[in-house]
Amino acid sequence: MKILAILRVAVRALRRNKLRTILTMLGMIIGVGAVIATVSLGNGAKSQVEAQIASLGQNVILIFSGSFTRGGVRSGWNGAGTLAVEDAFAIEREVPEITLISPELRSGTLVAAGNQNWSTSILGEGADYLDIRMWPLAEGSMFSEQDVRSANKVAVIGKTVADQLYPGMKAIGQVLRIKNVPFVVVGELIPKGLSVMGQDQDDIVIVPYTSAMKRLFGATTLRGITVQASSTKALAPAQQQITELLRQRHRITPGHDDDFTVRTQEEIAEAANNASQTMRILLAAIACVSLIVGGIGIMNIMLVSVTERTREIGIRMAVGAHGRDILMQFLTEAVALSVVGGALGIVSGVGGSRLLNVYMHWPTLTPVEWVFFAFIVSAMVGIFFGFYPAYKASQLDPIDALRYE
Amino acid sequence: MNPIIQLEHVHKIYHTGEVDVHAVRDVSLRIEKGEFVALMGASGSGKSTMMNTLGCLDRPTSGKYWLDGVDVSGLDRDELATIRNEKIGFVFQGFNLLSRTSALENVELPMMYVRRPVKAREHHERALQALATVGLAERAGHHPNQLSGGQQQRVAIARALVNQPAMLLADEPTGNLDTQTSIEIMGVFQKLNDQGITIVMVTHELDIASYTKRNVIMRDGRIVSDLPVTDRLLATEELRKLREAQEAVQLVS
Ligand SMILES: Nc1ncnc2c1ncn2[C@@H]1O[C@H](COP(=O)(O)OP(=O)(O)O)[C@@H](O)[C@H]1O
Ligand SMILES: [Mg+2]
Numbered sequence: 001m002k003i004l005a006i007l008r009v010a011v012r013a014l015r016r017n018k019l020r021t022i023l024t025m026l027g028m029i030i031g032v033g034a035v036i037a038t039v040s041l042g043n044g045a046k047s048q049v050e051a052q053i054a055s056l057g058q059n060v061i062l063i064f065s066g067s068f069t070r071g072g073v074r075s076g077w078n079g080a081g082t083l084a085v086e087d088a089f090a091i092e093r094e095v096p097e098i099t100l101i102s103p104e105l106r107s108g109t110l111v112a113a114g115n116q117n118w119s120t121s122i123l124g125e126g127a128d129y130l131d132i133r134m135w136p137l138a139e140g141s142m143f144s145e146q147d148v149r150s151a152n153k154v155a156v157i158g159k160t161v162a163d164q165l166y167p168g169m170k171a172i173g174q175v176l177r178i179k180n181v182p183f184v185v186v187g188e189l190i191p192k193g194l195s196v197m198g199q200d201q202d203d204i205v206i207v208p209y210t211s212a213m214k215r216l217f218g219a220t221t222l223r224g225i226t227v228q229a230s231s232t233k234a235l236a237p238a239q240q241q242i243t244e245l246l247r248q249r250h251r252i253t254p255g256h257d258d259d260f261t262v263r264t265q266e267e268i269a270e271a272a273n274n275a276s277q278t279m280r281i282l283l284a285a286i287a288c289v290s291l292i293v294g295g296i297g298i299m300n301i302m303l304v305s306v307t308e309r310t311r312e313i314g315i316r317m318a319v320g321a322h323g324r325d326i327l328m329q330f331l332t333e334a335v336a337l338s339v340v341g342g343a344l345g346i347v348s349g350v351g352g353s354r355l356l357n358v359y360m361h362w363p364t365l366t367p368v369e370w371v372f373f374a375f376i377v378s379a380m381v382g383i384f385f386g387f388y389p390a391y392k393a394s395q396l397d398p399i400d401a402l403r404y405e
Numbered sequence: 406m407n408p409i410i411q412l413e414h415v416h417k418i419y420h421t422g423e424v425d426v427h428a429v430r431d432v433s434l435r436i437e438k439g440e441f442v443a444l445m446g447a448s449g450s451g452k453s454t455m456m457n458t459l460g461c462l463d464r465p466t467s468g469k470y471w472l473d474g475v476d477v478s479g480l481d482r483d484e485l486a487t488i489r490n491e492k493i494g495f496v497f498q499g500f501n502l503l504s505r506t507s508a509l510e511n512v513e514l515p516m517m518y519v520r521r522p523v524k525a526r527e528h529h530e531r532a533l534q535a536l537a538t539v540g541l542a543e544r545a546g547h548h549p550n551q552l553s554g555g556q557q558q559r560v561a562i563a564r565a566l567v568n569q570p571a572m573l574l575a576d577e578p579t580g581n582l583d584t585q586t587s588i589e590i591m592g593v594f595q596k597l598n599d600q601g602i603t604i605v606m607v608t609h610e611l612d613i614a615s616y617t618k619r620n621v622i623m624r625d626g627r628i629v630s631d632l633p634v635t636d637r638l639l640a641t642e643e644l645r646k647l648r649e650a651q652e653a654v655q656l657v658s
Contacts, residue, residue, distance in 0.1 A: 002517060005517050016505065315502075316518070319495070319518060320490020320491070322482075399462050402497070
């Protein structure tokens, strides 16, 4: 069979009705474009979530005050934390799988330096916090164990805070006033950029948790505890032991809910994965619907085309075309419609997600395999929805077709 | 030597609704290579049905049909299509050219369905040659709507010739043309016939039939007369006479 000749006839037939061809393709363009754009967005968000989870550190266990167990609602959380500093000491002492631990407090406050003001988050942490988070410093050093014990007025600040309060200056050694208490900046963090939620992760001040409790907030409880286990295998047993230890310390009798939550990094990753799984199923459903709509458009136009060109089919058959030749001709036209539409859809989907990335700063990432997949599926849509009209054409009787007005 | 066409007791019955139409009744016919036959008869006498059968567009309800020694009465759709492609050139009353397609490409069409591959360059050469045979080489790039009826019919004849068929079948090829153009088309046929091509054509015009060599007359699906043409007209002669007459009219007026 002369595929080139068939293609030429197909292209000519499609160009003869330009507007109709474009409108038919539009179904595929919009369908495939929407799929590629949403996949790019979903994929971008997913990889950022993954990066974020990885940025928690390695083999990290997070312990929060309050419980999320009842349908995601925090029960046993009355604003005041339920975790005491002693709980952190007990975990460090009694759970052998733990390598690093950092008690945590957090609050938003106005900070000042000279005549500059800035509203930021104050994080009270242990001396090992940056090691757990694997967050390196750009300059200076982390406060020491001694600073924590003595509740010294020292702070490590993020890039945003440094830029706002000490523009054009070295931040190390400067004075930072938090709630009018003067702290000395000892370290500046490497910038991390925006989080998935669009929060500035560099807009942060880290001080010893002891200083935060005594000198800033007058707090007696912790917001949470960040813990690092010795290995991935140790995560589950460590989680188990921490839970038992805290229940015992908080005197929670069997049958009552925890007043704290222990989550491993794996569980957090899994939860994020489950959320994106739901997204993926939704996407697949949208993809199916839009491709079916596009396919029906193609089928409709091909049926019209077969009717309009009945005489042409008769002529082709009279000079020797087999049913198979006619079938191939119309199938080629249907596939050309769907594949060109699909390709334009891919281009507009990729382009659209680029635009969202550049102008809206949404994270996007177009997976190459989806581009291939979209292309193959486009071709299959053409074959599937083009088959019936093409088959109908191939079964025409040459005499009837020639006589058709 | 085999006859090019041999029909034996061919019947064609159309089953439509309640009544069956017996369009061809017990026709036996033999046409040798190189003949030029006119199939004549009143409207509805079964001429087109006969032509469709001869042209392998349709199968007889019963009876045998040998085309160039091959029994084609039992062939299936695709086998008939191959026969049409290789052995038969068809010319229709309504030309049946593809619109918005150049004359050259219309002539190339049958080569698109040749089972053994033909080179693209050969396509052009053969199509141009066929157009030259009917005297239209310089109109190769024209579309049907840029051509007169006679020229369109010539393109159709070129298309019928391009695969070098064993015979040319034409169903009222001059039915849509004026007298002079009709004679011109008959001239093309006579030239082709002189080169050895077998031609069977349908006409209900007596004068057109007298350009052929043999007249077969049908009535109610049967052959009622089959005679050689005695006073055969030559298209070149008639065209010359016509032109002289036209000039004479112009001289007088
Ligand atoms: N496809 C068809 N279905 C039913 N009857 C038909 C069909 N084609 C032709 N006929 C009938 O067969 C008879 C012969 O028709 P046809 O061969 O077209 O005659 P002609 O070409 O001599 O005018 C007519 O009565 C016509 O009505
Ligand atoms: Mg007829």
